[in-house]
Amino acid sequence: MNRRQFFKQAGVAGVGAAALAAPAIAQENPKITWRLASSFPKSLDIIYGAATDIAESVSKATDGQFQIQVYAAGEILPPLEVADAIADDTVEMGHTCCYYYIGKDPAFALGTAIPFGLNARMTNAWFTAGGGNELLNEFLAPYKIYALPAGNTGAQMGGWYRKEIKTIDDLKGLKMRIAGLAGEIMTKVGVTPQQIAGSDVYPALEKGAIDATEFVGPYDDLQLGFYKVAPYYYYPAWWEGGPTVHAFFNLEKFNALPESYKRILTDACAAANARMLARYDASNPQALRELVAGGAQLRAFTTDILDTCHKAAKETYADLSAKNEWFKKLYDSQQAFKQDAYLWTQIAEYSFDTYQMIQQRQGTL
Amino acid sequence: MNRRQFFKQAGVAGVGAAALAAPAIAQENPKITWRLASSFPKSLDIIYGAATDIAESVSKATDGQFQIQVYAAGEILPPLEVADAIADDTVEMGHTCCYYYIGKDPAFALGTAIPFGLNARMTNAWFTAGGGNELLNEFLAPYKIYALPAGNTGAQMGGWYRKEIKTIDDLKGLKMRIAGLAGEIMTKVGVTPQQIAGSDVYPALEKGAIDATEFVGPYDDLQLGFYKVAPYYYYPAWWEGGPTVHAFFNLEKFNALPESYKRILTDACAAANARMLARYDASNPQALRELVAGGAQLRAFTTDILDTCHKAAKETYADLSAKNEWFKKLYDSQQAFKQDAYLWTQIAEYSFDTYQMIQQRQGTL
Numbered sequence: 001m002n003r004r005q006f007f008k009q010a011g012v013a014g015v016g017a018a019a020l021a022a023p024a025i026a027q028e029n030p031k032i033t034w035r036l037a038s039s040f041p042k043s044l045d046i047i048y049g050a051a052t053d054i055a056e057s058v059s060k061a062t063d064g065q066f067q068i069q070v071y072a073a074g075e076i077l078p079p080l081e082v083a084d085a086i087a088d089d090t091v092e093m094g095h096t097c098c099y100y101y102i103g104k105d106p107a108f109a110l111g112t113a114i115p116f117g118l119n120a121r122m123t124n125a126w127f128t129a130g131g132g133n134e135l136l137n138e139f140l141a142p143y144k145i146y147a148l149p150a151g152n153t154g155a156q157m158g159g160w161y162r163k164e165i166k167t168i169d170d171l172k173g174l175k176m177r178i179a180g181l182a183g184e185i186m187t188k189v190g191v192t193p194q195q196i197a198g199s200d201v202y203p204a205l206e207k208g209a210i211d212a213t214e215f216v217g218p219y220d221d222l223q224l225g226f227y228k229v230a231p232y233y234y235y236p237a238w239w240e241g242g243p244t245v246h247a248f249f250n251l252e253k254f255n256a257l258p259e260s261y262k263r264i265l266t267d268a269c270a271a272a273n274a275r276m277l278a279r280y281d282a283s284n285p286q287a288l289r290e291l292v293a294g295g296a297q298l299r300a301f302t303t304d305i306l307d308t309c310h311k312a313a314k315e316t317y318a319d320l321s322a323k324n325e326w327f328k329k330l331y332d333s334q335q336a337f338k339q340d341a342y343l344w345t346q347i348a349e350y351s352f353d354t355y356q357m358i359q360q361r362q363g364t365l
Numbered sequence: 366m367n368r369r370q371f372f373k374q375a376g377v378a379g380v381g382a383a384a385l386a387a388p389a390i391a392q393e394n395p396k397i398t399w400r401l402a403s404s405f406p407k408s409l410d411i412i413y414g415a416a417t418d419i420a421e422s423v424s425k426a427t428d429g430q431f432q433i434q435v436y437a438a439g440e441i442l443p444p445l446e447v448a449d450a451i452a453d454d455t456v457e458m459g460h461t462c463c464y465y466y467i468g469k470d471p472a473f474a475l476g477t478a479i480p481f482g483l484n485a486r487m488t489n490a491w492f493t494a495g496g497g498n499e500l501l502n503e504f505l506a507p508y509k510i511y512a513l514p515a516g517n518t519g520a521q522m523g524g525w526y527r528k529e530i531k532t533i534d535d536l537k538g539l540k541m542r543i544a545g546l547a548g549e550i551m552t553k554v555g556v557t558p559q560q561i562a563g564s565d566v567y568p569a570l571e572k573g574a575i576d577a578t579e580f581v582g583p584y585d586d587l588q589l590g591f592y593k594v595a596p597y598y599y600y601p602a603w604w605e606g607g608p609t610v611h612a613f614f615n616l617e618k619f620n621a622l623p624e625s626y627k628r629i630l631t632d633a634c635a636a637a638n639a640r641m642l643a644r645y646d647a648s649n650p651q652a653l654r655e656l657v658a659g660g661a662q663l664r665a666f667t668t669d670i671l672d673t674c675h676k677a678a679k680e681t682y683a684d685l686s687a688k689n690e691w692f693k694k695l696y697d698s699q700q701a702f703k704q705d706a707y708l709w710t711q712i713a714e715y716s717f718d719t720y721q722m723i724q725q726r727q728g729t730l
Contacts, residue, residue, distance in 0.1 A: 359481075
């Protein structure tokens with residue numbers, strides 16, 4: 001019996017039936033369309049793709065009732081205005097990084113990554129099971145934002161340099177495209193941070209208008225071709241051991257969702273968070289090979305350089321903690337978690353990986 | 366206006382209204398109840414909890430329409446009979462490990478972990494973005510099983526030993542509770558694997574009926590108190606660098622689900638997979654401290670011992686690959702992925718972690 005036959009046999013007038021069916025469905029499966037502003041261009045396909053991944057999950061899980069329209073950086077909003085647009089409900093949702101908003105409060109940095117902070121796995125553990133997500137959202141609530149982790153790149157590379165950086169002196173006076181807290185710490189060790197739009201970085205490096213730039217990791221860096229003009233590719237990005245990309249929601253809009261949609265969205269973000277890291281992990285090795293084949297020179301930052309930067313970072317954190325309550329709260333929580341996490345990581349995890357890498361160098365992995 | 370008031374004012378009889386609402390919902394949101402048999406006891410609360418995590422997600426995401434009833438090991442099925450019970454549709458779903466079923470085919474081992482295989486993050490990347498999930502499910506289809514990763518413990522510990530294991534000779538004649546492929550490889554280096562029920566392990570160790578046992582990691586091991594009778598706690602479990610716990614589904618039942626339920630279940634498993642690892646990562650450090658305070662003696666397997674076991678593992682894989690097509694397919698896929706993955710991991714990821722651990726030992730992390 002189809003619905004029309006049923007209505008007929010049940011002897012209920014069509015209009016009454018339609019009116020009647022609505023409330024029961026409306027509570028469970030309302031038709032909703034949201035706009036998501038990404039801070040990323042489509043060319044960063046793995047990062048950008050996490051937003052479409054979430055949108056696809058939500059649409060499929062709700063039989064198309066809950067639609068999220070994804071807009072790349074610049075399509076409806078400049079990339080760094082996503083937080084404000086969510087706060088004033090211009091868009092319901094964003095895909096962005098907390099640390100883009102340190103101009104509002106330096107504590108935003110701790111939502112993404114801070115220099116010498118947590119690695120990707122520890123970041124996920126802190127958010128999920130270390131109280132991190134609750135703490136970050138307590139901090140974000142006055143900004144009318146609710147946030148869920150929705151992507152991680154893993155440890156990034158330390159960027160591209162026109163000349164080798166052998167000692168801390170080689171950093172002095174270096175004009176480097178680097179922003180945020182990392183830029184502030186770099187300033188302390190003598191670097192002159194530069195703010196340049198993405199499309200201008202290559203020509204600036206080529207002409208020597210800047211000496212270095214940081215970006216992401218092999219997969220994304222390969223596209224931009226920096227290796228052709230600044231071949232020294234340093235590691236690690238001590239400022240991004242495992243940065244989180246977040247889904248931002250207008251807090252009221254998220255809270256007003258039916259419980260079922262909240263859970264669907266929450267799991268979709270958790271899944272996208274894991275999938276982004278997996279995609280980078282699966283894509284970086286081949287890109288690394290191509291970069292090296294193209295002339296990229298891999299170089300590790302020396303312990304001396306790292307020590308100097310680490311000391312500068314610690315000073316910065318002490319200063320910020322002294323004058324900023326939220327920075328201190330989030331920093332202390334991450335620090336305690338990090339110290340515990342490395343206590344354990346160094347045992348089984350690190351020794352397993354170390355042995356495997358020894359085998360790899362011997363050609364016996 | 367609540368629903369009852371609405372019905373009353375709309376002037377429709379209660380029974381008719383209830384009957385009417387059903388068909389429209391039925392197509393999208395059918396009422397389904399599944400039984401999930403776990404291979405794990407409730408006492409392993411993080412592993413077992415991933416199954417209840419999935420059930421909770423699915424229930425919330427469907428407004429209670431899709432219910433999964435979770436049964437702990439032994440409640441409705443013996444722990445190692447989950448795969449068979451799913452194949453014959455006694456239960457629709459399980460939470461178990463592929464490698465429990467190597468008696469059917471040794472290739473099952475590659476669904477969980479093989480000695481000197483992938484670490485947790487690489488495992489996730491292989492399943493998600495390295496073709497692993499598709500390949501494993503092609504292998505599982507004739508067993509009428511569809512599988513999704515639904516938990517990972519991270520690198521495990523190498524177990525508890527009554528005496529120190531200083532050289533490979535100390536392994537010779539050792540009676541150790543260890544199963545599966547790891548047990549076969551241990552046999553090659555002189556160990557005598559023992560099969561003992563979980564509850565009998567402690568008294569057997571205490572009396573010296575066995576000399577050693579492997580288990581999981583600090584959080585789970587602490588509960589069982591092995592450190593009191595076999596204090597040498599070795600690392601790493603070279604046989605479990607990042608074992609995956611799987612959600613198993615009866616293949617036909619999964620395929621018959623509405624698309625929305627499939628996506629909800631898929632994301633719920635992906636989220637649970639990440640959350641289990643996060644919970645272990647957040648819980649292991651404190652447990653490790655308690656174990657050490659209780660007298661556990663941490664010891665690393667020597668490179669000599671690892672080399673001998675690694676060589677034995679390689680021989681085992683060559684033998685199995687020569688006679689088992691599915692073992693070879695899955696193994697070759699994982700091997701290629703692992704070699705790529707460590708190529709990249711050794712650069713930014715490993716150097717970031719290494720520096721952090723140096724700081725930790727210096728007390729400056």
